[in-house]
Amino acid sequence: MPEASGQIGLPPNAYESIIEAGFDALEDGNPKAAERAFKQAINLRGRDAEATCYLGLAYYEQGNVVAALENFEKAIILDPFVVDSSLLFYRAKCLRKIGLRGMERQAWIDLIKIDPRGRFALNGHNGIAELDRTGSKYADDEVWRAMFKEIVGTPIQAWKQYPHVAVLFYMESVMAKSEQKKDAIEPLANLLHGLNLTGRPDIVVEYENLLLLDRGKLPPPIYLDLAIARVTVGNCAEADVYLKQVEQTQFKAQGQRIQLLCDRVHDQYKQQITIEGANFRLYNYNEGMHGDLTQQAIIPDGAVR
Numbered sequence: 001m002p003e004a005s006g007q008i009g010l011p012p013n014a015y016e017s018i019i020e021a022g023f024d025a026l027e028d029g030n031p032k033a034a035e036r037a038f039k040q041a042i043n044l045r046g047r048d049a050e051a052t053c054y055l056g057l058a059y060y061e062q063g064n065v066v067a068a069l070e071n072f073e074k075a076i077i078l079d080p081f082v083v084d085s086s087l088l089f090y091r092a093k094c095l096r097k098i099g100l101r102g103m104e105r106q107a108w109i110d111l112i113k114i115d116p117r118g119r120f121a122l123n124g125h126n127g128i129a130e131l132d133r134t135g136s137k138y139a140d141d142e143v144w145r146a147m148f149k150e151i152v153g154t155p156i157q158a159w160k161q162y163p164h165v166a167v168l169f170y171m172e173s174v175m176a177k178s179e180q181k182k183d184a185i186e187p188l189a190n191l192l193h194g195l196n197l198t199g200r201p202d203i204v205v206e207y208e209n210l211l212l213l214d215r216g217k218l219p220p221p222i223y224l225d226l227a228i229a230r231v232t233v234g235n236c237a238e239a240d241v242y243l244k245q246v247e248q249t250q251f252k253a254q255g256q257r258i259q260l261l262c263d264r265v266h267d268q269y270k271q272q273i274t275i276e277g278a279n280f281r282l283y284n285y286n287e288g289m290h291g292d293l294t295q296q297a298i299i300p301d302g303a304v305r
Contacts, residue, residue, distance in 0.1 A: 015044050015051075022054060031061035049079035053087055060090055066147050066165055069094040073164035077198065085115035089123055096127070098147055098165075099138035100172045105131055144169060159197065167194035185218065192225040204229035220249040224258065231262045 011017070022037030035058040041051035056071030072091045075082050092107035105128060112124040138146065147165055148158035159166050170191035177184035188207065195204045204225060211218065211226075223245040230239035239262050246255040 015041055018044070019051065019054065022058065026058065026061060031058045034058040035062070047078055049075045049082040052078060053082055056087075057090060060094065064150075065094040065097045066150075066162055069098070069168070070162045070164050073168070073198075077164075077200070083114065085111060085118050085120040088114060089120045092124070092127060095168070099136075099143045100168055101131060101136055102172045102175045103168050140173060143172075159194070163194055163197045167191065167198055170194055185222070189219055189222045189225070192222060192229070196225050196228050201229035201232040205233055218245075220246045220251045224251060224254055227255070227258050227262075231258065236262045 018037050018041045022034040022041070025031070025033035025037060035055060038051050038055040038058055042048050042055065045051065052071050053075035056068045056075065059065075059071060060068035069091065072087060072094070075087070088107060088111040092104055092111060095101075095104035095107055108124040108127040108131075112121050115121055147169065148155075148162065151158050151161060170187045173187035174184045174191055177187060188211070192204050192207060195201070195207070208226065211222070223242040227239040227242040230236070230242065239258070243255045243259050243262070246252060
C-alpha cells in the first residue's frame with residue numbers, strides 16, 4: 001500500500017497530519033469534519049485499519065451506529081492488532097443500540113478479557129449485568145429494520161452497503177436459534193454468504209461443523225458458499241463434493257463457474273492442496289479470486305429467518 005509520503009505533492013507526514021486534524025475536529029464537536037479527514041487518510045493509504053477505526057468513531061459521534069459498527073468490524077478484519085479496549089467499548093455500545101444482545105454480551109466479555117483491570121472493564125461488567133436484568137426489546141424483523149432504516153431500496157442494497165453488520169445479525173440469529181433448539185439452516189445460509197462477502201472464507205469453514213445434517217437436505221445456495229470457501233482456502237477436493245450437490249438444481253451454472261476456478265487452483269499447484277498443507281500461501285493467491293467466486297453465489301434476500 002502506498003504511504004502518504006509517496007503521493008505526489010504531499011508532505012511525508014501528510015497521513016499523520018490528516019489523522020490529527022480528524023481528532024481535533026472530534027474534540028471541537030465536529031464529527032462530520034472528522035469523518036472527512038479520516039476518509040481522506042484512508043484514501044491515502046488504502047486498506048488502513050487505524051483510520052478505518054477512527055472513521056467508525058466519527059460515525060458513532062454522529063449517531064450513525066450502523067456505519068460506526070461497519071467500520072469497527074472492517075478495522076478488526078484488516079488488522080486484529082488494532083483492537084483495544086476503546087474500540088471494543090464503542091463496538092459494544094453500537095451493538096446495544098442496534099439490539100444485537102448476544103453479540104453485545106460477547107463484545108463486553110471480549111472487552112473484559114483484553115483489559116481486566118482497565119477503566120473500561122467496569123463498563124463491561126455493568127453491560128453484562130444490565131443484559132441480565134432486562135428482557136429483549138426487539139423482534140428479529142425490528143432489529144433488521146433498525147439497522148438498515150436509512151437505506152431506500154432492496155435488502156440486497158443493505159448487504160452491499162453494510163455487509164459486516166449483516167453478518168453480525170445472522171451470527172446473532174444462528175446463535176439464538178441454536179440455543180432454542182430451532183432450525184438454524186436459513187440464517188446459517190445467509191451467514192455463510194455474508195462471511196464470503198466480507199472475505200472470511202476461513203470462518204465459513206469453521207461453521208461447517210454446524211451442518212451435521214444430511215447433506216442432501218441442505219438448500220443449494222449453502223453448497224455454493226461452502227464450495228467458495230473451500231476453494232479459497234485450498235481444499236478443492238471438498239469443494240468438488242459440494243458442487244456435485246447443485247448439478248441438478250437451478251444453481252448449476254453458478255456451480256460450473258466455481259468449478260472452473262477450482263480447476264485453475266488444481267492447475268496452479270499440480271496436486272491436491274490441503275488446508276494443512278498450504279492454507280496461508282493459497283489464501284494470499286486466491287484473495288482476488290475470492291471476490292470473483294463470491295459473485296457466483298446467491299445474495300441473501302435480507303428476509304428475517
